[in-house]
Amino acid sequence: MLFTEVTLDLLVNFAQNGLIFLLTLLGAIPLGLVITFGSMSRFAPLKYITKTFVWIIRGTPLVLQLFVVMYVPGLVFNAPMSSRLTAVLIAFIINYAAYFSEIYRGGIESIPKGQYEAGQVLGMTKGQIFSRIVLFQVIKRTVPPMGNEIITLVKDTSLARVIAYSEIIMAAERYTAKGLIWPLFYTGVFFLVFVGALTLLFGYIERKLDYYKG
Amino acid sequence: MSDSILKVEGIEKSFGDVQVLKGISFTLEKGEVLALIGSSGSGKTTLLRCLNFLETPDKGTITVDGKLLIDGEEHKNMSDKEIRENRLNFGLVFQSFNLFPQYSVLKNVTLAPDLAVKEEIKHMKLTGAQAKQYKEKRYAENMANALMLLERVGLADKKDAYPCQLSGGQSQRVAIARALAMTPKILCFDEPTSALDPELTGEVLKVIRGLKSKDTTMVVVTHEMEFARSVADKVIYMSNGVIEEEGRPKDVFLHPQSPNLQAFLQKAKEK
Ligand SMILES: Nc1ncnc2c1ncn2[C@@H]1O[C@H](COP(=O)(O)OP(=O)(O)O)[C@@H](O)[C@H]1O
Ligand SMILES: [Mg+2]
Secondary structure: OHHHHHHHHHHHHHHHHHHHHHHHHHHHHHHHHHHHHHHOOOOHHHHHHHHHHHHHHHHOOHHHHHHHHHHHHHHHHOOOOOOHHHHHHHHHHHHHHHHHHHHHHHHHHOOOHHHHHHHHHOOOOHHHHHHHHHHHHHHHHHHHHHHHHHHHHHHHHHHHHHHOOOOHHHHHHHHHHOOOOHHHHHHHHHHHHHHHHHHHHHHHHHHHHHHOOO | OOOOOEEEEEEEEEEOOEEEEEEEEEEEOOOOEEEEEOOOOOOHHHHHHHHOOOOOOOEEEEEEOOEEEEEOOOHHHOOHHHHHHHHOOEEEEOOOOOOOOOOOHHHHHHHHHHHHHHHHHHHHOOOHHHHHHHHHHHHHHHHHHHHHHHHHOOOHHHOOOOHHHOOHHHHHHHHHHHHHOOOOOEEEEEOOOOOOOHHHHHHHHHHHHHHOEOOEEEEEEOOOHHHHHHHOOEEEEEEOOEEEEEEOHHHHHHOOOOHHHHHHHHHHHHO
């Protein structure tokens, strides 16, 4: 009886984790590509600004970034953050876009120069070389590291709790406050199931892309 | 003007302070096979890359069929489109094949011609059903041509295989078919057998030998002296960025003049 009630309550709150997860991916996957192009730009100032930005984002804790996005607008610009979810999403999307951009960059740089040159001598345009030759190979090479990051993201969604955005851990803590400790540990099951499903999904995608080597 | 299909004049190329090509000039007649020999680092690859617009010569001109394609000093004014059109006079077969791993053998051969059709359609401003019809017709031609080329390099039965399933010799033959599919006037090979196990070089050399005809002009960088001797109409020996000796194979191989070439041929024999 109590168990069902707690399960339902946690599940409803876990939907918030799922929401952060989904919206972060939707924002960070394309933003990461933009950052990649910046960090690979031949225009030196843009390249170094982008690289510094990525260094700052990857070099500081996500928790700290959440605090900055949540409180700095109010304290410094007198324009308080209107919603906690917005703050969470801004911090998560920027943070994950920085990580994704490095994965994309690694993938793009790992494609041998000969692939571009083979396209060039066959008269292909730059756009055709990227979309028809390079892109697919980059995707194949980046799926495993992206899988890792995305799994980390599932667990990181619980950090939203530090700026009091109600999600599953925060919901479980409300039971703890009333002297009921097991729901806190029980939250682990939700994460495990979600991550398990994602692991299967990425395994499936990797197998699909495995029809060729190299 | 002579009727030379290829005329290269005074090509110079430096990387930083190092001058790699120091004024290369030669001509080639239609249907001739030129063998480019020389020790490693003498600038053979750089010369082929200049012909294929992968490098920009600092100086000199390249003329094909009477049309000036590259003038080193004016190269910067060329648009991407011009470069693409001009470079299609040449084809290049790389030492390391550079097949597209995600595509089948057949698709490796048809991809570039099919994409060229797309560009053409854009250029002709065709739309709707007309564009579709034209595309289907040309794609079918490309496919038939690719199958014919794969037949010619002896790999018709591998058309659905992926590059990772091929031996080095087979990969290089696909690369040759892929280059031929763009019908270049001059086909260049950069050490096409150097990345192969010795027992596989024969099949690739045989294919190249089989391409020799009055319509196929080829420039082959090779360390296979016997092959160069028997297939080439003309041999150029490069050393330190200059052409040190050139002539008909029997002259160059039997009566080498320069001490460098004599030493080079001696070394090749000992291998
Ligand atoms: N992109 C490059 N940058 C700097 N040096 C290069 C580059 N490409 C070739 N070289 C140099 O040019 C010289 C000639 O190289 P290459 O044309 O590859 O000779 P070969 O094909 O005859 O062995 C070598 O010394 C090589 O190190
Ligand atoms: Mg070379």
